[in-house]
Amino acid sequence: MDKVDGVVIGAGVVGLAVARALTHAASPSSREWLVLEAADAIGTKTSARNSEVIHAGIYYPQGSKKAQLCVQGRDMLYAYAKGRGVSHQRCGKLIVATHANQLPTLEAILKKAHVNGVTDVVMLSAAQAMAMEPALHCVAALYSPSTGIVDSHGLMLSLQGDFENAGGIVALNAEVISAMCRDDGILLNMADGSELLAQTVVNAAGLTAPKLAQKFAGLPSSYVPPAFFAKGNYFTLSGKSPFSHLIYPVPEAAGLGVHLTLDLGGQAKFGPDVQWVDGPDDLQVSTEHEHMFYQEVRQYWPALADGALQAGYAGIRSKISGPQDEATDFCIQGPAEHGVKGLVNLFGIESPGLTSSLAIAEAVVMALQ
Numbered sequence: 470m471d472k473v474d475g476v477v478i479g480a481g482v483v484g485l486a487v488a489r490a491l492t493h494a495a496s497p498s499s500r501e502w503l504v505l506e507a508a509d510a511i512g513t514k515t516s517a518r519n520s521e522v523i524h525a526g527i528y529y530p531q532g533s534k535k536a537q538l539c540v541q542g543r544d545m546l547y548a549y550a551k552g553r554g555v556s557h558q559r560c561g562k563l564i565v566a567t568h569a570n571q572l573p574t575l576e577a578i579l580k581k582a583h584v585n586g587v588t589d590v591v592m593l594s595a596a597q598a599m600a601m602e603p604a605l606h607c608v609a610a611l612y613s614p615s616t617g618i619v620d621s622h623g624l625m626l627s628l629q630g631d632f633e634n635a636g637g638i639v640a641l642n643a644e645v646i647s648a649m650c651r652d653d654g655i656l657l658n659m660a661d662g663s664e665l666l667a668q669t670v671v672n673a674a675g676l677t678a679p680k681l682a683q684k685f686a687g688l689p690s691s692y693v694p695p696a697f698f699a700k701g702n703y704f705t706l707s708g709k710s711p712f713s714h715l716i717y718p719v720p721e722a723a724g725l726g727v728h729l730t731l732d733l734g735g736q737a738k739f740g741p742d743v744q745w746v747d748g749p750d751d752l753q754v755s756t757e758h759e760h761m762f763y764q765e766v767r768q769y770w771p772a773l774a775d776g777a778l779q780a781g782y783a784g785i786r787s788k789i790s791g792p793q794d795e796a797t798d799f800c801i802q803g804p805a806e807h808g809v810k811g812l813v814n815l816f817g818i819e820s821p822g823l824t825s826s827l828a829i830a831e832a833v834v835m836a837l838q
Contacts, residue, residue: 470656470663470665470666471663471665471666472654472665472666472667473501473502473665473667473668474501474668475491475501475503475671476502476504476505476665476667476669477503477504477670478505478645478671478674478681479504479505479673479675479678480504480505480506480511480512480625480629480639480641481511481515481516481673481675482512482516482621482625482628482823482826483516483673483675483815483826483829483830484506484673485512485625485628485629485632486628486826486829486830487673487815488502488504488632488637488639488671489628489631489635489637490827490831491669491671491830491833491834491837492631492636492637493631493635494834500636501636501638502635502637502638503637503640503665503667504629504632504638504639505640505644505657505659506640506642506643507660507674509641509642510641511626511629511639512621512625514676514749514784514785515675515676515786515787516621516823517621517622518752518782518783518784519621519784519820519823520618520703520728520730520738520741521619521620521621521732522616522617522618522730522823523543523546523547523557523559523616523618523823523824524543524616524820525539525540525562525587525589525613525615525616526539526540526585526587526821526824527581527585527587527590527611527613528720529581529821530581530798531581533799534798534801534832535798535821535825537828538799538821538825538829539585539824539825539828540585540586541828541831542821542824542826542827542829543615543825545827545828546824546826547559547617549624549627549827550619555619555624555627556619556623557618557620557733558617558618559615559616559617560616560713560714560715561612561614561615561617561714561715562612562616562715562716563601563605563607563610563611563612563613563716564578564610564613564717564718564719565605565607565716565717565718566607566608566609566610567606567608567718567768567769568608572608574719575592575611575719576592578611578719578720579592579611582611582613587613589613589614589615590612592609592610592611593609593611593612595608595609595610597610601714602711602712602713602716603711604711604770604772605716605769606768606770616715618715618730618731618733643660645658645659645660645681646659646684647684647685648684648685649686649687650685650687650809650812651687654667654668654811655667655668655685655809655812668811669811669812669837671812671813672685672813673818675818676698676785676787677749678814678815678816679693679694679695679696679789679816682814682816685812688809688812692802692806692807694789694797694800694816695789696787696788696789697788697789697790697791697792698747698748698749698751698786698788699743699744699746699785699786699788699792700741700751700752700783700784700785700786701740701741701742701743701744701785701786702742702744702762702780702781702783703739703740703741703754703781703782704738704739704759704762704778704781705736705738705778705780705781706737706778707777707778707779708777709735710729710731710735710737711770712737712770713731715730715731716769716770717729718765718768727739727740727742727761727762728740738781739766739778740781741783741784742762745791745792751785752782752784753783754781754782754783755783759778759780762778763778766778786819787816787817787818787819788817788819789816789817797817798817799815799817799818799825800814800816800817801813801815801832802815802816802836803833804836804837805836813836813837815829815833
């Protein structure tokens with residue numbers, strides 16, 4: 470049985486950010502830290518299958534972890550990306566109302582944004598919005614200048630580099646299948662039959678975090694929420710995008726609507742929609758949804774041509790609330806909650822998890838103090 474000081478389970482953007490923060494906070498610096506990743510590469514699940522948007526922090530309930538950590542994480546992420554040379558762009562976003570009956574919702578979003586500290590969001594008339602984006606159709610819009618995009622893989626590589634430069638090790642094809650919480654640490658059982666005793670364990674396994682936590686002997690089951698999976702399909706635009714800003718409709722209950730985002734090369738993509746699925750592995754684009762995408766997008770871009778959309782990719786939201794439930798907050802669950810020394814579980818880290826990753830990492834460090 471090998472022994473280490475700390476382990477982060479999961480090498481997505483949040484797991485790597487947490488590992489980086491823990492090694493930088495560790496004293497002495499010679500402590501041994503590992504990131505254990507079941508896949509053969511970093512960031513192959515949710516971190517690789519999202520919109521790569523740096524969210525401003527507009528939509529989330531006042532006082533929630535999502536609201537607080539998104540605003541904090543946004544500023545940290547812009548500063549980090551600039552300092553490390555990670556490709557990003559503060560391109561701005563328009564949230565558009567396409568019918569008059571959506572105007573009260575748009576007003577409510579504006580008030581929520583300001584309450585959350587996102588005070589640079591402003592209301593635009595239809596004429597002002599369409600002056601910015603001539604191809605757009607709307608009756609009014611909100612403009613968020615602090616929304617942007619980031620190269621998520623470049624970000625993860627940078628976080629990994631920081632962690633490894635501090636002496637950490639990322640181990641791929643290293644699947645944790647169960648654990649035992651003991652007085653002398655947390656004993657991790659690996660898929661290859663080996664065992665690893667760690668003083669600190671952070672379960673950042675994303676989509677499988679609840680399932681894994683259920684297999685931690687000594688962690689009361691009442692602290693493990695159920696897992697739900699909401700698939701999001703993306704379609705890409707063939708040809709040049711007429712938009713230079715991100716375009717979001719008034720949001721749906723379980724997502725932010727079929728929005729238009731841009732990658733750093735200017736290529737446009739649409740999505741995600743919300744499709745509840747039974748597990749985390751359904752990653753095929755549901756092409757039967759294509760007709761709905763045309764309908765949704767043409768609400769704000771009437772000139773979208775037939776045949777312009779192509780199946781892109783799909784991702785899964787890591788949820789701990791179901792389709793009939795009220796949306797839950799990030800769950801950062803440490804020893805103060807469940808009583809297990811040295812253990813932090815991260816549950817329901819969906820959007821804005823990418824934006825919030827550096828702030829979530831700081832919260833994990835605090836939870837272990």
